[in-house]
Amino acid sequence: MTDKICVGAIAGAFGVRGEVRLKSFCTEPADIANYGPLTTEDGKRSFTVKLTRPVTGGLGARVSNVNTREDAEALRGITLWASRDVLPSLPDDEFYHADLIGLEVVDTGGQVLGRVRAIFDHGAGDILEVIGKEQLLLPFTRAVVPTVDLKAGRIVADPPESDE
Structure with a gap:
């Protein structure tokens, strides 16, 4: 942090x-x-x-x-x-963007997806840009990102299935 x-x-x-x-x-x-x-x-x-x-x-x-x-x-x-x-302290389910940048992102099975490079807010909610083997754009919702562990420096994500 x-x-x-x-x-x-x-x-x-x-x-x-x-x-x-x-x-x-x-x-x-x-x-x-x-x-x-x-x-x-x-x-x-x-x-x-x-x-x-x-x-x-x-x-x-x-x-x-x-x-x-x-x-x-x-x-x-x-x-x-x-x-x-x-700055005010945040509730447990809110985060400063600066604290999320650089965190490792893993899927629910523990497979590394990459690291958070940026957070975008285009008005409909935050989107995490994750860079790894490929670029992922993940909605920053509890359904897609069930766990953010700042102490461990890790985010657990459950990305939506791709249509490919």
Whole structure:
């Protein structure tokens, strides 16, 4: 498990006075402002975030030391990370994506399927991308993924039968 969790990203400038368009990865998007200061992934830059208004595709925000549209635009694509210890603890059946990346995935018979490379959320629920001998996209549901054991670093999956 990592000591930092990605909680959002700067999607670009909003307006002409240094406001940014912020994409929050938090369950409650506005909570991103409560976990600061936020840092870049490498920890070299730190930002305090003050939300200003909802905007199309995210939130309008002011971040520390950003005063012009050019400053804001220069931050486009920067991911924002919070220290794990300021984030809420999760129920037993919820996980931070960062904790799932890299876990070994085995089927119900113990056969290794691969490792989790990414988690996608296209609105209908999370999908685990598992890379092994082949790429698998598994719905992250209790039926398909009955066991996640973070301590053992392993996920047990029961992939749906393929139509091939």
